Amino acid sequence: MMTAAQVDQPGRRWVRALVGSAGPPRLIPAARTGVCTGIAVAVAVAAHRPDWGLVAVLGCFTSQYAPRDVRWRAALTLTGIALSLSFAVLVAGLLSTHRFWAVVCTAVVAAIATLLVPALAIPPPGMSVIVIATAVATGLPSGHAVRNALLVLAAGCGCVVIAVLETAVRTVLLRHTTVATTSPRLSFRDWWEFHIRRSPALFMSARVGGTVFVAGVLANAVASALGTSRSYWAMAAGAAAMGTGSHGAVVRLRVTHYLLGSCAGVIVAAAILSSDPAPYVIAVLLGLLMFGAEFVVIRSYALALVFITPLAILIAHTGRAGPLPALVADRLLESAIGCACALLAGLAITKRWAQRQLAASSTATLDAIKATLAATPTNVDRELHALRLRSTRLDLIRTRVSGERKAVRTAVASALQEAAQVSAQAACLLSAGRNMPHVAERPHRSLP
Template structure:
C-alpha cells in the first residue's frame, strides 16, 4: 500500500474510533455507587458548613471507579488499595500546599506520582488504567493553600470517603449479587518490562513539561495541564493515544459549553450537589463507551465541584480550562509520538485499555 493509501486508511480508522460506542455491561451499578458516594460526602460537608473541604473528599470518592463494574470476590481489595493510594496522593498534595512555592514544588511531586501510578497500573492491571486519578488528586490538592491542621483534615476526609466507597461496593456484592459472577474476559497482556519503564518515564516527562509551560506562562491553574498531559498516555498504542487526545480536546470543548450554562445560573447548593451527582453517574455510564462523550459530563462536573469549594470568576475559569487542556494534550501527544513503540503497526495495533 502506498503512502497516500496508508494515510487514507489511518484517517478512516481514527474517525471510526472517535465515534465508536464500545459495550459497557454492568456500568449502571458503578454509576449509582459513584453518585451515592459523591452525594453523601457533599451533603455532609454542606450541613457542616465546610464545602471548602469538599475537594479532598472528592478524590476519596474516586475509589469506587476501580475494580471493575461487576462484583468480584477480590474487588474490595483492589478498591481498598486504590483508596489508600488516593488518600496518600491527597495528603501529598496538601503537604505541598503548605509551601509558598507550591506552584513550582508541585511539578516534581506530581511527576513522581505520575511515575508511581504508571508503574503500579502496569503491574496490577488497573481498570481504568494509568496514573490519571492519582495525578489528578495530588496536582489539584497541591494548588490549594493549606495549614498543618488542614493537611490532617484532608487526609481524614479522603480516607473516610474512600472507606465509604469500598463499603458500598461490599454491600452491593453481598445484597445485590445479580447474575452469577463470571471472570472478566482477559485484557491486554502486561507490556514488556522495557515498555513499562518507558511508560513511567514518559508520564513523568509529560507532566513535568506541561507543568513547566503552564507555570512559566503564569496560567492560574497549571495542574489542569499536568492532568491533561497523562490522559493520552493511559491508552496504548499510538492510535489509541491519538484518539484519546482528540476525545479529551473535543469533549472538553463541548463540556465547557455545558459548564458555562450551569455556572452562570445562581443555583442553590442543594441543586448544585444534585447536579454533581447526576454528572458523576453520567460520566461513569459513558467513560467506557466513549471517552469523548464522558468528557461532556466530566468537564462541568469538575468545574461545578471547584466552584462549590472555591468560587472563581466564571469566564476566566472556562478560558483557563480550555488553554490548559490544549497545552496538556499537545504535550502528552508529542511525548507519545516521540516514544512510540515502532514495532506495533499504527492501524492494526489498536486495542482500548
Template sequence: MPDVLTELLTLHPSPPRHRSAVIAAACTAAPVLIGGTLHQPGLGLGASTGALAALYGGRGAPLRDAAAVGGAGLALTAGMALGGTLAGQAWGAVLGTAMWTCLVSAIFSVANARPPGIVMPVLVCAAGAGLPPGHAVQRAAAVAAVAACATVLTWGAARPRRAVSGTGLAIRRTDVRRLAAELPASPVPWAATRAATAVALAGSFSLLCQLGRPSWAMAAAGAVLGRGGHAASANARARLRGAGTAVGCVLAGALAALEPRGIMLAALLASLTYITELVVIRNYALAMVFVTPLGVLLATSAAPASAVTGTTVDRLLETVSGCLAAVVAGQMVTRRWAVVQRRRAIAAVLERTAELLEHPQAGAAPVHRARGRLALVSERTAGERRGVRAAAAALDPVAAAAEELAERATNGALAEAGDETVPVALRHFARLVRDGRPRPSRSFPAPLTELATGLNAWLTADIADRARHGGACAVAARASSATHNTFPPRQESIMTSTVLPVTVQNAVDAANAGDTDAFLACFSPDGAVDDWGRLFRGHQAIRRWSDAEFIGVSVRLTVTGVRRSGDTVTVSAEVGGDGFNGPSHFAFTLTGERVALMRITA
C-alpha cells in the same frame, strides 16, 4: 466540524456500567452534603474525589471488584496526601506530580490495573496540589474514608460472575520477584517516563505562561497518556479530549452561573459523575463534555460568581496545554528502542519455549508470560509514529513464527515430534534475535523452517539498512553476509494465496458486517480467541470480548495476505474501526469446518 460532531454523538457498544456509576454518584454527593452540613464545604469537595475509586469496579466477582476498588482507593489517598503536601509550592508541585505519575504508571502497568488506569490517581494528586496549603492529612483521610465506603458498597452490590481482563491492583506475592526482574527489560519504564515527562511539560508550560491552574494541565496530560503511551493513542485521545472540553466549557459556564450550593450542588455533581461513568467507555469525547463542568463546579462552588468565566477559560487553556504536552511526549521513542524491545520479547518467547520442551513438567506459565509481554510490546510499537512502526514491523514474520512455535509447544505438538535438536536450535535463534547479527548455521530442525526463513529475511534487510546508514563497517558486514547464508533453503513448503477458506471467510465477513451471531457460528463450542495473550474460551466469553473490543467497536478487516500451514490459516489484515487501528495477524486454527482458535498478534 462534521468529524467533531460525529465523535461527540457516536456511542459505541460496551458492557453495562450502571452499578459502578450509581456507587460513584452516591459517594460523590454524600461528602459534599456532609461537608456543607459541617460548614466545611472545601473538605467535602476534596473528599468527593475518593468516589473515583468506584470507577475501577463493576467488572467481575465481588472479591475481585472490592480488591480493585480498594487498591484504587489507596492510590487516590496517597495521591491526595502527596498533592496536599506540595500545595503552594508551584515548581515543587510540578516535579512531585511528575514523579508520582512515573511511579503509579509503573505500578499500575505491572499490576495490570483496570481502566481508567493511572488517570484518577494523577488527577487527584494534581487536584490536591492545586488546593490552598495546609490540612493535607485531613484531606487524605477524608478521601480514604470515601474510598472505603465505595469499596464496601462495591462488595455489597457485586454479583458473582466471570471477570474480564484486568485484575485490579492485586499482585500475588509469588510474582513480586519475577515482576521486579522483568521490569527493567520491559516497555513499562519507558512508558512511565514518557507519561511523567508529559505531566512535567504541561505543568512547566502552565507556570511559565501564568495560566493559573497548572494542576488541570498536568491532569489533562496524564489522562491523555494514561491509556497507552504510544503516539497514536496520545494523538487520538488529545483530539477527543480537546473537542469534548471545548463543548463542555459551554455547559460548565451555564451550570456554574447558577451558583449551586448544598443539595443542588450535590445533585449536579452526582449526576455529572453518573453520566460520565456511563459514557466514558462508549465515547471519550462525550465524556469530557460532562467531566469539564464537574471540574469547574468543584473549583468554583466556593468562589464568587465573577470567577466563573475566568475559571472556565482556564479549564480550556489548561486542557489544550496538557494535550499538546502529551502529544509531544508521545513522540519520545526511537527506532532503535522499538526494535530492541521487540527483539528481546521475541527472544524471550523462544527461550521459554525451549525450556518448556526440555522441562515439560515445569508447566507452560513462563511461555504464556513471555507471549503476553510480546503482545504488549507489539501493541505499543504498532502505535508509534511511522518510521518507528515500520522498523518494528519488519520483525512481524519472526514474531508470528515464534508465536506459532510457542503455541505448538504448549499444546504438546513439538514434544510429540521427538526432535531433541529443537530446543538447541531455539536457543540459537534466540541469541541471533537478541544480537541482530547473522550466525552461520548448516541445518535446523524441520519444525523451525518458518522461523528460520523469517529470521533470514529480517537479517538480510537489517544488514542492508545498516549498510545504507553505517558506512564502511556496515558494508563489510553486508559483504560478509553475502558469503555466509545464515540459513539453508526452506525444507518444507507453506501454501500462500489470497483465497480464504470458507470458514475463515465467513468469520471475516461477519466481523465486517457487525454480525456477532454469525461470527460466533464460525467457532466450535469450545473455540477460543487469543487476543495478544488474553484467552477467551467458549461462545459467551468470545461474545463479551467481541462486544467490548471487536465487533462492538465497529471493527473493519481489510485482508492483505493469507498463509496456510497445515490446519492453521494466518490472515494478514489492516484493522480499522473505533478500536485498535493498524496491521495485525489473525491465525485461525481449524477443526473440521469450525474455528478452534483465533489468535491475534502483531
C-alpha cells in the same frame, strides 16, 4: 468512479471514533459511583461545609475501579486505591505552596502509577485518575493537606462499603451468585522480570512522567505571565491523554477526544456556575455528572469529558471563585498545553529502541519455544509457563510498537513481521501443551 458512500467513509470512521461503540454494561457501576458522590457531597452540605464535600469527591473516584460485583478481593483492591488517592492528595497538598515541587510530585506520581498499575493488574481507569487527583490537589487551598487527605480517605472507604453492601443485597434479592475466578499469581521473580526489568514499562513510565513535568512547568510559566493559578489542569490533561497508553496513535485519538469533550464540558460548567445552584442541588448535579461520566466512558472518552469537565471545575475551584469567562479560558488554555505536551511525548521514541525491544523479546520467545520442545515430561509445565510469559511480553511489545509514529513502524516493519511469526509459533505450542495429559493435571500459572 467512487460512490458517495465510499467518499463518505473517512468521515463516518471519524464520527464512529468520536462517538464510540457499544461497550460492556455500565449501569450498575455508574449508578454506584453517582450515589457515592451524591452522598459524600450531601453529608458535607448537611454539616454546613460544602467545600469539604467537593474535596471528598476525589475519594469517590475509588468507585470507578469497582467491578460489577465487589467481593472481598475486589474490596481489598479498592481499599488500596483509596489509600493511594489519599496519600497522593496529602503529599500534593503539602507541596501546593511550592509550584515547582508540586509539579515534580505530580510527575513522580504519574511515573510510579504508570509503572505499577499494569504490573499490579489494577482495572481501568488505570493511572489517570490517580494522577488527576494529585494534580487537582496541588490547586486546592493550602494549609489543609491533612484534612483533605482524610476527607478523600473517608469518601473512598465509604465507596468500598457501599459497593460491598450493594453487591451483597443484589445477590440476596436476585439469588445471583458470581463464580469467583482466581488466577494464580506470579512469583516475585517472574513479576519483576516480566513487568519491570525486561519490559518497556520503564520507558513508558519515564515518558508519561516527563510529559506531566513539562506540562506543569510550561503551565506555571504561562500562569505567571497571565497572573493565573490553575496550572494543575495542564498536568491533568497530559496524564489523561496518556491514560490508556503513551504510544503515538493512542495519544492522538485521546487528545482529540479530550479537547472536543472539554470544549463541550466548559459550556455545561458555565451553565451550572452561572445559575448559582444551592448546595443540595450541587450534590445532586455532581452525582449525576459522575454517573454520566462513568456510564459513557467505555463507549466514548469525548462524551465522558462533557461530564468530567464541569465536575473537575467544581472540585478544583473549592474556595477560589473567580470570573466565569476567565475560568473557562484558563481551563481551555491549560488543557491545550497538556495535550500539546502529550502529542510531543507520543513522538519521543527512537527506531533503535523499538528494534532492540522487538529483537530481544523475539529471541527470548524463540529460546523458550526450543526449551519447551526439548523438555521432559517432568519439567514441561515449567517450560510452558516460561513460554507463556515470554509470548505475552512479545505480544505486548508488538502492540506498543505498532502504535508508535509512522517512521518507527516503517523502520521496524520486518522485525514486527518476524515477531508476529514467532508469536504464532508460541501460540500453537501453548495450545498443544494445554491438551497434554501430564500438563492438564495441574493448573498453569498465568498473568494476574
